[in-house]
Amino acid sequence: MGGVIIFLVIFLVLGSSILAISEDDFPGWMNEINYKTSESNKSMVIDPTRIIQLSWKPRAFLYKGFLSDEECEHLKNLARGKLEKSMVADNESGKGVLSEIRTSSGTFIDKHHDKIVRCIEERIATFTFLPEENGEALQVLKYQHGEKYEPHFDFFQDKYNAQLGGHRIATVLMYLSNVRKGGETVFPNAPDPQTKDDSWSECAKKGLAVKPVKGDALLFFSLSPDVTPDTMSLHGSCPVIEGEKWSATKWIHVDSFDKPRKAVGCKDENANCAEWAAMGECQKNPSYMVGTDAYPGSCRGSCRVC
Incomplete structure (x- = not known):
């Protein structure tokens, strides 16, 4: 009985103060927290409602509207005039060689090249939960009519490239343009639950596939949770049939790439x-x-x- 009386006294004394507290004093207590933020920390904001889980084998996730239209155009403008024929890593030596397996053109953009690039890199680290220092420089790629990248793995099959930062554990592939037809990212080894109509290319019908949509970002993991290579992560870029395709790739390693x-x-x-x-x-x-x-x-x- 004494405890009840003490409680009533406390309530009568403090009750008016408690009722006077506004939701601004305890943000979130009435579920009013949202994702609005200032420009200074906008790069760190991730909206989970825009993320679609595509597959668990491989682990693949699509973030709708990851980049703004302005960010896409900025990366393309940085790359224009600097594009070179893309190369692939030789499985034996690890050196870059020209190959018909990969027929796009591309260039690298140094880390922290400018404020916009820095913001994108910070957002990638927040999205992936992987340290920014583990990532390579952004590579911007352009695919014209008929150009493609045959199915391949992003983890290394030579001992030289893995010396710096170890294997690539994850890839973030950002689409910088829409493509009228073709240019899909396809995972030929992955189970495909999709129903595909004629808007998809024949290449994309050979496995789980993602259409390039300007601003979207595809995150997939090349290593399994036990850090062994995931053969389901085999992927390729289907030939462009109509239009052209621009993309930007961030490869992320298991260890620091900047050590x-x-x-x-x-x-x-x-x-x-x-x-x-x-x-x-x-x-x-x-x-x-x-x-x-x-x-x-x-x-x-x-x-x-x-």
Whole structure:
């Protein structure tokens, strides 16, 4: 009985104060929290209602409207005039080679190139729950009529490329343009629950597929939760049939891709550095080849920067 009386006294004394508290004092207590934010931290905001789980094998998720129209155009403008024929990594040596397997053109954009690029990179880290330092520089790609990338894995099948940051664990593929027909991303090894009409290309009908829609971002994991290669992550870019396709790729590793390394005696860290340098990779991919004073690249000797 005494406890009840004490409670009533406390309520009578404090009750008016409690009732006077507004929802601004305890944001969220009436479910009024939303995702509005200032421009300064807009890059960190992720809206889970826009994320669609496409598959568990491989783990694949589609974020609708990940990039704004302005961000898409900015990345395309940064790449124009710098596009080079895309290469693939040789399975034995790890070096980049030209191949009919991949017929697009592309270029790399240095990390933190400008404010917009930095915001996109921060948003990717928030979306994936993977450290920003584990990611490579953005690669912007352009596919014209008939151009494609045959099915391949993003995890490495050579020992050289895995030296820096380990295997690629995840890929974020951002679509920078709409494509009238073709250009889909297809996973030929993955179970396909989709019903596809004539708006899909024949290539896309060979597995789980995603249509390129400007601003959307596809996240998929190349490694299973136990960090073993996921063969279901085999994927390709279907040939463009009508229009052209622009995309931007962020490859993310299991460890830091930016980890400081000492360039003792200015030695190369990869046996293929001299050949890569001769092919112009010092200029095309300076983040990996040259790096900076704080984060030396792997081929500073062959690039003759020290």
